[in-house]
Amino acid sequence: MANFIQLVFAGLSLGCIYALVALGFTIIFKASEVINFAQGEFLLVGAFIASAGVFDWHLNFFVAVLLAIVVTVLIALAFERFALRRMIGRPVFSIVMITIGLDVILLHGVIVKWPQGNRSPATPFQFVSGIDIGGVHFGATDLATIAVTFAVCAILYVFFRYTRYGLAMRATALDQEAALAIGINIRTVYALAWGIAAAIATIGGVFLAMNQPTFDATLGGIALAAFPAIILGGLDSIPGAVVGGIVIGLTEVLTQAYQSSFAGFLGTNFYTIAPYLLMILILLVRPYGLFGTRKVERV
Amino acid sequence: MSASAPVATPAQAAAPRGSLRSTRGRALILAGLIMLGLVFLFGGDTWLSVLDYTLVAAIATLGLNVLTGYAGQISLGITFFMGVGAYTAAWLGGDPPVLKGDPAGLGLSFLIWLPAAGIVAALAGALIGPTALRLKGFYLGIVSLALVFIGYYLFLNVRGITGGAQGRSFPAPGFGSFSFASPVPVFGVQLTSNQLYFLLLLVVLAVSSVFVGNVMRSRAGRAMRAVRDNEAGAAIMGVNLFEVKMGAFILSSFLAGVAGALLASYPGFAAPNTWNLVLSIQFVAAILIGGVASVWGSILGAVFVFALPQVLETLSQTQSASSGGIASGDLNAIIYGALIIAFLLFEPAGMIGLIRRGQMLLRRFDDRRKGGQPARVVASSESESQLDVESSKL
Numbered sequence: 001m002a003n004f005i006q007l008v009f010a011g012l013s014l015g016c017i018y019a020l021v022a023l024g025f026t027i028i029f030k031a032s033e034v035i036n037f038a039q040g041e042f043l044l045v046g047a048f049i050a051s052a053g054v055f056d057w058h059l060n061f062f063v064a065v066l067l068a069i070v071v072t073v074l075i076a077l078a079f080e081r082f083a084l085r086r087m088i089g090r091p092v093f094s095i096v097m098i099t100i101g102l103d104v105i106l107l108h109g110v111i112v113k114w115p116q117g118n119r120s121p122a123t124p125f126q127f128v129s130g131i132d133i134g135g136v137h138f139g140a141t142d143l144a145t146i147a148v149t150f151a152v153c154a155i156l157y158v159f160f161r162y163t164r165y166g167l168a169m170r171a172t173a174l175d176q177e178a179a180l181a182i183g184i185n186i187r188t189v190y191a192l193a194w195g196i197a198a199a200i201a202t203i204g205g206v207f208l209a210m211n212q213p214t215f216d217a218t219l220g221g222i223a224l225a226a227f228p229a230i231i232l233g234g235l236d237s238i239p240g241a242v243v244g245g246i247v248i249g250l251t252e253v254l255t256q257a258y259q260s261s262f263a264g265f266l267g268t269n270f271y272t273i274a275p276y277l278l279m280i281l282i283l284l285v286r287p288y289g290l291f292g293t294r295k296v297e298r299v
Numbered sequence: 300m301s302a303s304a305p306v307a308t309p310a311q312a313a314a315p316r317g318s319l320r321s322t323r324g325r326a327l328i329l330a331g332l333i334m335l336g337l338v339f340l341f342g343g344d345t346w347l348s349v350l351d352y353t354l355v356a357a358i359a360t361l362g363l364n365v366l367t368g369y370a371g372q373i374s375l376g377i378t379f380f381m382g383v384g385a386y387t388a389a390w391l392g393g394d395p396p397v398l399k400g401d402p403a404g405l406g407l408s409f410l411i412w413l414p415a416a417g418i419v420a421a422l423a424g425a426l427i428g429p430t431a432l433r434l435k436g437f438y439l440g441i442v443s444l445a446l447v448f449i450g451y452y453l454f455l456n457v458r459g460i461t462g463g464a465q466g467r468s469f470p471a472p473g474f475g476s477f478s479f480a481s482p483v484p485v486f487g488v489q490l491t492s493n494q495l496y497f498l499l500l501l502v503v504l505a506v507s508s509v510f511v512g513n514v515m516r517s518r519a520g521r522a523m524r525a526v527r528d529n530e531a532g533a534a535i536m537g538v539n540l541f542e543v544k545m546g547a548f549i550l551s552s553f554l555a556g557v558a559g560a561l562l563a564s565y566p567g568f569a570a571p572n573t574w575n576l577v578l579s580i581q582f583v584a585a586i587l588i589g590g591v592a593s594v595w596g597s598i599l600g601a602v603f604v605f606a607l608p609q610v611l612e613t614l615s616q617t618q619s620a621s622s623g624g625i626a627s628g629d630l631n632a633i634i635y636g637a638l639i640i641a642f643l644l645f646e647p648a649g650m651i652g653l654i655r656r657g658q659m660l661l662r663r664f665d666d667r668r669k670g671g672q673p674a675r676v677v678a679s680s681e682s683e684s685q686l687d688v689e690s691s692k693l
Contacts, residue, residue: 035437037580086644092436093373097587098643100580104636108629224444224576231441267456276445280430283442287433 002135007257008250013142015249016149017211020204021226022233022241023152024197030173030236031193032084033092037099039201040223041106046072046202047121047209047219048110054122061124069202075106076198080191103220110217117216121209145207152200153242160238165192173236225252228279234292243290248275339497347493349609354500355562357601358507360585361594362554367583368592369515370547371527372431375579376443377555379450382574383423384416384556385469385563390460391415392470392564402462409472413560420556421549428548432541435530447576454571466570469563472499480567496565503561504598507554512594514550523547524592581605588642590651599650608635 021039028036046068053064079102087095123141130139160166165188171179172189180186208222209215229248233240256271263270288294338346363377392412393404427446431439454461461467471480479495514520522543525533534540563569581604589600611631646653 035440083640083644090643090647093367093583094587094643094647097584098640100584101636101639101643104639105633108632108636112629112633227441227444231438235437267452269452269455273445273449273452276448280442280445283434283438284430287435287438289438 006136007253009136009138009142011250011253012246013139013145013249014211014253015246016145017204017208017222017245018226018229018248019149019242019245020152020200020207021223022229022245023156023238024201024204025226025230026233026236026238026241027200028193028197029230030238031169032095032190034084034095034099035235036194036197037096038079038103038106039197040220041103041110042072042076042198042201043205043208043223044110044217044220045075045106046205047215048114048119050122050202050206051119051209051215052114055120061122064122065202065206068206069199072198072202073195076194077191080194084190084194085187107217107220114217118214119216120213121215122206123210125210141207141210145210148203148207149242152203156196156238165189169193225275228275231289232279232282234289236293237289237291240289240291248278251275251278339494344491344493345613347491347497349606349613351493351496351500351565352562352609353601353606354497354504355558355565356582356585356605357598358500358504358561359555359558360582360589360601360604361504361507361511361597362551362558363582364586364592364594364597365511365515365523365554366547366551368586368597369520369527370523370543371530372544372547373436373440374443374551375440375576375583376427376446376450377551377582378559378574378576378579379443379446380420380423380552380555381559381562381578382450382454382571383552384420384559385569385574386454386457386460387419387556388412388416388560388564389467389469389569393468394470402467403459404470406470409470409474412470413472413557416560417553417557420559421553423556424548424552425545427552428545429541431544431548444576444579447574447579450574451571454574461571464571466568466573469560469567469569471564471567472561500561503557507557508594508598511550511554515592515594519543519546527592584639586649588639588649590649593649593651596649596651599654603638603650607638608632611635 021043024039024042025035028034028039049068049071050061050064053059053067054061057064059067083098083102084095087098125140125144130137130141130143132138158166160170168179168184169189169192171182171184172186176186179189205219209219225248226245229244230241231244232247233242233244251274252271255274259266259270259274260268282290286292335350338350342350359377359381362380363374366372366374390403391405391407392409393402393406395404395406396402427443430442434442455464471478473479477483479499480492482489482491483495484490515523522533522538523546525536525538526540526543530540533543559574563573585600585604586597587600588603589598590596608631611634615631642649648655
């Protein structure tokens with residue numbers, strides 16, 4: 001039982017990272033119906049700058065993370081301003097491709113800037129610190145991941161529900177023309193969406209890097225693992241992103257732990273595709289994910 | 300360079316006013332053929348291998364353009380079908396295992412394994428096809444992305460055929476004692492294996508291009524475009540969505556399977572991670588950069604995406620001293636990423652759009668010189684084809 005709780009805790013922690021990544025995708029998708037394939041590299045840039053801030057420039061951890069957030073947000077805003085704004089009215093797929101272009105540039109930019117590869121993650125914790133309750137080890141990093149994810153969700157909830165710009169973003173997501181008609185500045189909304197997504201991605205990247213003793217430029221690939229999460233929850237649903245992330249995290253960890261004893265013939269790396277299989281199963285029943293909005297098509 | 304080869308002919312080559320009939324069009328095609336011929340004769344193994352690789356990629360790009368460009372079904376999973384085709388080819392055509400633990404092979408002829416690679420991949424496409432009836436846009440895109448990961452898992456674990464993580468050898472195409480992989484004299488001229496492969500791939504690509512071009516001008520092709528432009532509208536007009544989507548998946552997967560088999564048999568080796576997501580995304584980039592829903596666009600896109608980085612690489616190797624400590628691969632990747640962005644920003648119709656615009660300018664120039672009315676710019680339906688998933692709000 002203690003083992004099971006330990007696994008659920010690990011799954012929850014991993015799921016929270018997926019949720020942070022998925023939130024970034026969802027916020028951009030909700031505002032502009034674009035999947036940002038460069039989201040993974042925002043994680044990477046954030047984690048690298050935080051790490052460089054702590055170890056190379058000898059900053060305080062929190063200052064370094066703040067610096068990382070500022071840099072990634074600036075990259076996102078510049079990209080939104082100079083590339084995406086010119087793409088208004090173009091086919092969505094072209095816009096997606098342009099984010100892939102950004103992804104390539106960011107990834108190789110990081111490799112050029114920090115060619116030595118492996119880095120230690122910036123972290124305020126000792127790697128093995130944490131608390132033990134009844135034979136279950138609750139790692140400090142994992143606890144912090146879960147706490148920060150919930151804090152981010154709470155802030156987003158308040159932002160979207162009570163603030164002027166949050167309401168403007170929801171109105172734009174609901175009906176772009178109506179939002180324009182009542183005087184909402186759509187450009188601000190897009191810029192906000194990209195800024196928020198980049199900031200959340202940086203936080204996600206910093207926590208993701210903390211999970212291992214060292215990390216390298218392949219870190220951004222984890223964003224791909226969050227795809228099942230966003231699809232599972234529904235592309236345009238913010239609660240869906242969080243639920244999807246946690247479900248995927250739990251699925252991955254529990255499959256990894258128990259599959260060898262129940263279905264060993266599936267091979268050792270079955271857990272890597274279990275989230276995708278779950279996603280396909282759910283999509284076959286609900287084509288727009290668990291919480292996604294069903295599109296009404298007009299002819 | 301190979302890049303200039305197909306410049307002359309837009310997709311409307313068969314239209315009455317096609318460039319094949321004009322003197323300038325014919326001259327450009329001739330120039331392209333001469334360029335290809337020069338690379339063929341004097342390019343040496345470096346340039347020929349770039350060219351061969353690009354030709355294989357063009358076949359797969361064409362396949363993806365059928366599904367994504369013409370029929371509008373977003374797919375990031377083309378490498379899965381390429382992998383299925385490649386391993387079918389390896390199983391049917393590979394040498395029978397010598398040691399215990401060697402991957403299986405039946406040692407059949409090239410004339411069996413190449414079509415079979417396409418057919419088995421097409422069957423896999425037919426299995427996936429029905430999913431596309433339920434899913435739309437990015438939901439389908441991400442499910443197809445999942446195929447790449449599921450495929451990787453399968454290829455790792457079905458060791459009897461794929462050789463597991465170490466990969467396996469692939470058969471070289473050939474008839475009887477003649478093999479495309481070994482240099483032989485043809486009519487008294489000694490041809491290298493790269494040159495032989497070039498001839499083979501050129502034939503396969505030409506046949507596929509003509510076939511796809513003809514299908515797309517037929518009733519089936521028009522139905523695909525109708526489904527892409529407005530699915531509900533097409534259904535109301537009497538287009539059978541199931542038939543059209545299945546058809547697109549099957550044709551696309553067939554070409555992908557053939558390309559996969561050729562891609563693996565050219566170096567004679569492939570491991571499961573050959574069929575990865577980055578390669579899939581490169582094919583999507585190729586159709587967007589080359590031109591959506593255009594045969595020549597597929598070929599140009601393949602040249603841009605698959606040949607250009609290697610050309611940059613080869614050129615920068617010859618003067619690597621000046622690069623100043625930055626690994627040329629990373630620098631090239633950054634240039635490549637910036638080019639993708641620039642192309643999408645400034646030429647949304649892709650390279651084929653750029654060429655059409657150039658032709659339009661030339662035509663206007665001609666008309667003015669003849670003293671007639673300047674030609675009106677008439678937007679043909681072909682050049683307007685865009686991939687509008689769920690019309691962009693951004």
